[in-house]
Amino acid sequence: xxxxxxxxxxxxxxxxxxVELRCDPISGHTALYWYRQSLxxxxxxxxxxxxxxxxxxxxxxxxxxxxxxxxxxxxxxxIQRTQQEDSAVYLCASSSLPAGQGEQxxxxxxxxxxx
Amino acid sequence: xxxxxxxxxxxxxxxxxxxxxCSHNNIATNDYxxxxxxxxxxxxxxxxxxxxxxxxxxxxxxxxxxxxxSSTLSLPxxxxxxxxxxxxxxxxxxxxxxxxxxxxQGTTLQVKP
Numbered sequence: 001x002x003x004x005x006x007x008x009x010x011x012x013x014x015x016x017x018x019v020e021l022r023c024d025p026i027s028g029h030t031a032l033y034w035y036r037q038s039l040x041x042x043x044x045x046x047x048x049x050x051x052x053x054x055x056x057x058x059x060x061x062x063x064x065x066x067x068x069x070x071x072x073x074x075x076x077x078x079i080q081r082t083q084q085e086d087s088a089v090y091l092c093a094s095s096s097l098p099a100g101q102g103e104q105x106x107x108x109x110x111x112x113x114x115x
Numbered sequence: 116x117x118x119x120x121x122x123x124x125x126x127x128x129x130x131x132x133x134x135x136x137c138s139h140n141n142i143a144t145n146d147y148x149x150x151x152x153x154x155x156x157x158x159x160x161x162x163x164x165x166x167x168x169x170x171x172x173x174x175x176x177x178x179x180x181x182x183x184x185s186s187t188l189s190l191p192x193x194x195x196x197x198x199x200x201x202x203x204x205x206x207x208x209x210x211x212x213x214x215x216x217x218x219x220q221g222t223t224l225q226v227k228p
Contacts, residue, residue, distance in 0.1 A: 100204075103164070
């Protein structure tokens with residue numbers, strides 16, 4: 001069956017521009033997660049949605065980052081006024097179980113490069 | 116928050132058993148322990164999850180001592196295709212859907228012929 005998909009796969013943007021990253025989770029998965037992986041670094045948890053709700057946004061790196069999820073499905077991660085330190089691979093995962101339980105299915109990621 | 120610590124790298128040979136340990140001294144009562152495998156340019160792939168004692172599936176075993184301050188991923192009879200980065204993940208977002216999930220820095224396993 002279809003896995004988690006993310007778009008675009010690669011994005012090059014100029015410093016100061018806004019970017020929007022999209023995640024399509026596995027159908028029926030109510031839990032959705034965003035992570036960031038910087039070059040040569042590990043995985044950094046950003047935000048978790050249960051359904052359309054993300055009550056804890058404290059993992060987002062700055063107020064330039066925002067995320068939303070509509071219809072309990074597609075999620076978008078928006079970065080405003082991009083900076084070079086935002087360059088990373090942004091990974092999305094979904095799960096049928098909530099709150100970090102069970103298996104998370106990861107997408108292939110969006111590689112963001114800020115020039 | 117639980118801070119997780121793993122060895123940066125490990126070497127092994129085909130056919131050997133590999134054990135990778137993750138330390139999480141500040142693990143909270145409700146935190147799960149999960150291990151993922153990641154190949155270059157791919158998203159992580161789930162290996163195994165546990166809460167306490169021992170868990171085994173078709174690809175690995177996870178050993179968790181009673182104090183839960185560490186966990187050990189055991190890969191039996193590794194092959195060249197097991198060369199990858201292995202991450203432990205500790206956390207629980209709870210019924211309030213708040214909190215964080217903390218990944219270790221990853222262990223690069225190199226399997227040699």
